[in-house]
Amino acid sequence: MEKKSEINGHAVPSMASTGRIVEQSARRSCLGKLTEFLRKNMLVIMTVSGVLVGVGLGMMVRGMNLTKAQMTYFAFPGEMLLRMLKMIILPLVVCSLVSGAASLDTRSLGKLGGIAVAYFLVTTLIPGVGAGSLSLGLESLSSDKETTDSFLDLARNLFPSNLVAAAFRSYATDYKMVAVGNDTNGTTLYQKVPIGTETDGMNILGLVLFAMVFGVALRKLGDEGEELIRFFNAFNEATMVLVSWIMWYIPFGIMFLVGSKIVEMEDVVLLVTSLGKYIFASILGHVIHGGIVLPLIYFGFTRKNPFSFLSGLITPFTTAFATCSSSATLPSMIKCVEENNGVDKRISRFILPIGATVNMDGAAIFQCIAAIFIAQLNNFELNAGQIFTILVTATASSVGAAGIPAGGIITIAIILEAIGLPTNDLSLMLAVDWIVDRTTTVVNVEGDALGAGILHHINQQEMKKKQEQQQQQAELAEVRVEAVANVQAEEETSPLVTHQTKASAAMSEAIESVL
Template identity: 30%
Template sequence: MVGFNAQIEKHKNYTGSTMSATKTKKLGLTSKIIIGMFTGIILGLLLRNLFPESDFIKEYITEGVLNVIGTIFISSLKMLVVPLVFVSLVCGTCSLSEPSKVGRLGGKTIAFYLFTTAIALSMAILVAVAVHPGNASMVVEGMQFDAKQAPSLSDVLINLVPTNPLHAMSEGNMLQIIIFAVIFGFAISHIGERGARVAALFNDLNEVIMRVVTLIMQLAPYGVFALMAKLALTLGMETFGSVVKYFFVVLGVLLIHAFVVYPTLLKLFSGLNPFTFIRKIRDVQLFAFSTASSNATLPVTIETAEHRMGVDNKIASFTLPLGATINMDGTAIMQGVATVFIAQVFGIELTITDYAMVVITATLASIGTAGVPGVGLIMLAMVLNQVGLPVEGIALIIGVDRLLDMVRTAVNVTGDTVATVVIAKSEGEFDEALFNDTQAGKVAPGFNAEVHAEEHKVNR
């Protein structure tokens, strides 16, 4: 009888574990986003080809339903950027009470970002010169591009310090927010017990904001679906054929930088497994691709770095907002290839000095580049002026820039996360067991990322 009861219990346990395993085999967030992305593209292309001149589709579907859903999704991400950056950066700086540690962390971060940007630019120029995507016969009479005025380096430096922090927050000026948050957090850490109470409040606020991030991530597949469907319906492909070589040169260099250069640097500087990193960064890359904005993706990037990669909050809250503002490797690649392309189209020979000037100018310009869609074209105008190339040449590439903007944003956020992991490892603020856990921080029904992370800290 005892043996029979044991068999029943064994059967119950087996059945329960089987049912539990079945329940957990639900689609993850990455799979849902990919499905949303491709179904959106397919729907958009179908509607575009079946109803090419339909006012109903344009007015009620493209600019109506899809535009509303997509815009709400982007707005929900942007809604969190300023409070997330400010609160998390204050939390991080509070724990870095030593001025030398703040300076060391800032120096490492900026040096790494500028180093990878210089690599990206150099590689882009070398590949563009070798492949020669430009053709002088492509010059179109009367083409124009109205370039906005790019800020000078002196203006960038002057504007680092906000005259009104609240105005900086309302305008979303990330560099000014970062500077104020660092000063504010540093002051909190130096006023004793009263500062500890304020720091505890900010830590609680940070937990609340990260919970909101988790909730919004659940809506991502629907937002991505709407964005991709609208893109497929509205993207003009007429100019694509004329610049197809340029497009694939930029795309090829972007992919090499994301999946060869970054993993190599990760392995070289941290010794971590690049394949594990690539698997865990997929959600962030998909968000960045869909939004074409490093700033809009920032909540997801921070959440992933802390709860999936094992980076301590004090590092992630400092390096990632800074990276979303100054680390623009994808944009730098576009600028390098575009400069060579436009020079070839207009038959202008660039010297070694000119190429060096492009690398220096574009690298420094990345410091003042906001992480928003389309800003790369503004900075490209500045680079072209620096080497005496006609800014009107941007009109040739503007037709395909939207697609490339999406890819280079995914590259940018990958670089931000690589730098964050490398710096966290070098500072001893990294949980390698959490990094190697494939299930860590994975978004699933009932999953608590904070509890999972705490379990790893206990077991470490």
């Protein structure tokens, strides 16, 4: 029987029972903390677990020697994830940019533009040793597109002639040979003439520019544009609800997405041993840029710990690693940046869609290293001018690279032709792109997220300055009012003034009496 002591006639639990109560309450508090942690981080834990389970599942299924049809069926859940994420990109980008441009102070965008330029200029070029000739039995990939036409296509896609078609097609230059006459021997002479064609793939660059300008135009309308702004705001919020539903499918889809990639791998050992230097240099460049350069830039602007900011973005980073698509990562990135890091919705929904299109830090690094690798592969020595050409061309072409898996491979052809290198070695890049493209995408979306965080910090600082200025002006106005009141009070109640007034009155009376 439990012993009890009495104080003033009342039974009091003994020390042993009190200890048990304290222990039980401590257990409950620990259980409550654990439950709260799991509730907040369940999606992150499930997503990371999906990647790990996918690797194990892929290694297990790899030994079953599946047919091509069976591999397609195995990859179906992962394919459904990509389709759902791509489905949501168009309404998310257009509506978020329109509502963001209509509500955000556009003067701050120039500062973010400078930050983005800094991201590109600090990309690291890693020199290596001549790799010699490789024979992997790969198909050759060539591109005869002129560098000038590539940049002109970039400008043309900024202004799509048909907005509906821009949702699923982009402009691209092709060539045809046209007879222009005969030479002295009677041989027909031909000229290569550029012609415009349409290629499959969303023209996200043109949609981004139109949505930005349209949002600014709605803001200029004032009250007349408010109804349409509210429509896009509501559309945007409804899209984010859909995103929150899709995110719970991400762990399951990622598991099969990663597993199917492992099953599809052929001779991995040969590729890694042959192209190990290129793979290592690319991944090391991404680690340096994503783990050192970008966090230092964030810290330099905000004086805050960048890794605590990045810790709230594990789910979009995992999605980027699994899907190799910055566009497909955009929905989860917007949601996590707002909910976990407290970034203003007006800023995140304006900056992140633009960043997913134009801010390609990882792609710029990967393209520079790929161009130098191919130069070394062909024993081609690059001078300072050609290295600078690689840097500038990679930076510019990474802006136009599609935010899809292997979207940056074809843009390397622009760089190679700019410095006079053969493009048939691009097949080597395709062979290992599924490895390098994962770290490329993670660095791309990290740069977007940190850019949004920097702009959010700058916006908060400017708001604080405005509030302090308004408070100072209000205090000055109060001081002036008090000063005027005090002067009036002194005029009425000061003894000196009263004495002077009485003396002057007496003097006037004396003067009148004398007169």
